[in-house]
Every structure is written in C-alpha cells, then in structure tokens.
Amino acid sequence: xxxxxxxxxxxxxxxxxxxxxxxxxxxxxxxxxxxxxxxxxxxxxxxxxxxxxxxxxxxxxxxxxxxxxxxxxxxxxxxxxxxxxxxxxxxxxxxxxxxxxxxxxxxxxxxxxxxxxxxxxxxxxxxxxxxxxxxxxxxxxxxxxxxxxxxxxxxxxxxxxxxxxxxxxxxxxxxxxxxxxxxxxxxxxxxxxx
Amino acid sequence: xxxxxxxxxxxxxxxxxxxxxxxxxxxxxxxxxxxxxxxxxxxxxxxxxxxxxxxxxxxxxxxxxxxxxxxxxxxxxxxxxxxxxxxxxxxxxxxxxxxxxxxxxxxxxxxxxxxxxxxxxxxxxxxxxx
Numbered sequence: 339x340x341x342x343x344x345x346x347x348x349x350x351x352x353x354x355x356x357x358x359x360x361x362x363x364x365x366x367x368x369x370x371x372x373x374x375x376x377x378x379x380x381x382x383x384x385x386x387x388x389x390x391x392x393x394x395x396x397x398x399x400x401x402x403x404x405x406x407x408x409x410x411x412x413x414x415x416x417x418x419x420x421x422x423x424x425x426x427x428x429x430x431x432x433x434x435x436x437x438x439x440x441x442x443x444x445x446x447x448x449x450x451x452x453x454x455x456x457x458x459x460x461x462x463x464x465x466x467x468x469x470x471x472x473x474x475x476x477x478x479x480x481x482x483x484x485x486x487x488x489x490x491x492x493x494x495x496x497x498x499x500x501x502x503x504x505x506x507x508x509x510x511x512x513x514x515x516x517x518x519x520x521x522x523x524x525x526x527x528x529x530x531x532x
Numbered sequence: 533x534x535x536x537x538x539x540x541x542x543x544x545x546x547x548x549x550x551x552x553x554x555x556x557x558x559x560x561x562x563x564x565x566x567x568x569x570x571x572x573x574x575x576x577x578x579x580x581x582x583x584x585x586x587x588x589x590x591x592x593x594x595x596x597x598x599x600x601x602x603x604x605x606x607x608x609x610x611x612x613x614x615x616x617x618x619x620x621x622x623x624x625x626x627x628x629x630x631x632x633x634x635x636x637x638x639x640x641x642x643x644x645x646x647x648x649x650x651x652x653x654x655x656x657x658x659x660x661x662x
Binding site: 368392 | 538541545547550555556559561562565566567569
C-alpha cells in the first residue's frame with residue numbers, strides 16, 4: 339500500500355518500522371529524518387568529528403534497515419539505532435587504536451574557549467563532555483547515550499567490566515562537578531579532585 | 533556515589549539532542565544509499581539470472597535435447613495414430629488427428645513454454661520473498 343509523505347509524517351514509529359520491514363524504503367527514510375539528528379549527535383558526543391559522525395550514523399541506519407525485522411518494538415526505535423551506532427563507533431575507535439582502556443586516565447586539559455562562560459552556572463552536556471578523557475567519554479556515552487548496560491559496554495569495548503565501571507564513575511564525577519546546578523564553571527583542578 | 537537524580541538528568545540531556553539543520557539532507561543521503569544498494573541487488577540478481585539462463589540454454593542445446601524431443605514427438609504421434617486407427621468406431625477422430633498432426637509439436641512446445649514461464653514466475657516470487 340502506498341503512503342504519501344504527509345501520511346508518513348504523522349505515522350507512529352512502530353507503524354513505519356512495520357512498513358520498512360516490508361521493504362518500504364520511504365517509510366524508513368521518514369524514520370531517518372526523525373531520528374537522524376539524535377544518532378549523529380550521539381556520535382559527536384562520543385568524540386567523532388562531524389564528518390565521521392555522519393558516516394557512522396549512515397552506516398548505523400543502513401544496518402538497522404538490514405536487520406529491521408529484529409526490532410521487536412520493546413524499546414524506542416531511536417534507542418535501538420543508537421545502540422547499533424554506538425557499537426559501530428566503538429568498533430571504529432578500537433580499529434583506529436585510539437584508546438588504551440587500561441591506561442590511567444590523563445589529567446584533564448585546561449579549557450580553551452570557555453573563559454567567557456565563567457559566569458554561567460550551568461553548562462551543557464556537550465561542553466562538560468570535553469572535560470572527560472576519550473575513554474571516559476566513550477564509556478559514559480555508551481551507557482547513557484547509547485543505552486548499553488555496563489556489561490554490554492564492557493563486551494563492546496572488549497575490556498573488563500570493572501574497568502568500564504571505574505571509567506564511567508570517574509566520568510560521571512567529572513560531569514557532575516561541571517554540570518551541577520549552582521556551581522560555577524569548574525576549573526581543571528576542581529575537576530581533577532572533585 | 534553518583535546520585536540517581538543526576539543520572540536521570542544525564543539521561544535526559546543525552547536524549548534531548550538538538551535537531552540538526554540538515555536532517556532532511558541526511559535522510560536523503562541515507563535513502564539514496566538504500567536505493568543504490570537495492571538497485572545494485574536487483575541488477576545483480578537479474579544479471580545472474582540472465583547468465584544462468586544463457587548457460588542453461590546453451591547446455592540444453594548442446595546436449596541435443598531438441599532433436600531428441602523432435603523424434604520423441606514423432607514417435608508419439610505415430611503411436612497415437614496407430615492406436616486410433618485400430619478403433620473402427622473412432623474413424624472420425626482419426627481424421628481429426630490426421631488433420632491436426634502438424635499442430636502436435638506446436639502444442640508440445642507451447643506447453644513447455646508455459647511451464648518455463650510458470651517456473652520463472654515462481655523463481656521471481658521466491659527471490660522477492662528472500
């Protein structure tokens with residue numbers, strides 16, 4: 339059955355998924371239009387530059403289309419694609435050997451370009467994530483943005499569960515220090531010891 | 533210990549991703565790649581089908597199947613005529629068969645063509661289902 343663009347725009351995600359499962363690529367295109375920004379945003383928050391984020395998000399959506407019959411509708415479609423994308427990012431990241439998961443976390447770098455925000459009591463997540471080391475940012479993003487459990491993140495990263503938990507905890511401590519209401523912008527020293 | 537309210541706030545902020553201005557363009561790129569992949573897949577299947585058909589046809593022709601079919605048709609035709617000729621009561625039918633003997637091989641080929649068409653439709657349907 340053919341659906342117009344207007345009909346698709348007002349169709350629920352699950353119905354679009356059902357249509358896409360029959361090979362309706364336009365229905366899937368509507369899902370991409372709805373959730374593309376969220377997936378691309380997650381890739382950027384995990385540390386990908388915009389071009390890589392777009393490439394990985396595209397790959398994630400293509401993979402989602404290929405395996406769309408496996409989506410049972412138990413969670414949100416967006417969360418499902420985000421998990422696919424997060425795993426793709428981790429795979430790419432590990433392939434590029436950009437991280438050493440077992441290494442001690444580096445000292446946070448001094449902020450650049452944030453000096454004019456000193457009066458702001460609360461900074462947004464994107465800014466706060468910059469205070470984290472690569473591995474902390476990936477672990478936190480996997481568990482909170484990608485919706486993976488610590489165990490799933492450990493499996494994706496091929497690293498011990500305890501290591502992932504400690505990276506997540508350290509990352510959350512830093513984020514809380516920078517994002518907590520009523521606090522001024524954290525200095526590197528306060529982040530390191532907070 | 534990270535408090536639960538902070539984790540919920542973090543979840544919320546991760547969920548509240550800003551809508552990027554080129555979201556339609558991005559969706560277009562993804563659907564273009566889907567279409568390209570689909571077109572490639574169809575061309576590949578079609579090409580393999582044509583190649584398989586040509587090879588199969590070549591094998592059939594090379595094996596002398598046509599001449600064997602022709603002789604089989606002629607033998608059957610003769611056999612049927614002899615059988616009918618032995619039935620005195622079916623004189624009219626013999627005349628009818630004699631008149632239409634040149635049509636027998638055409639009927640056979642037509643049936644074979646229809647069978648091949650049916651097999652083709654079945655294979656097409658099976659590929660769609662896969």
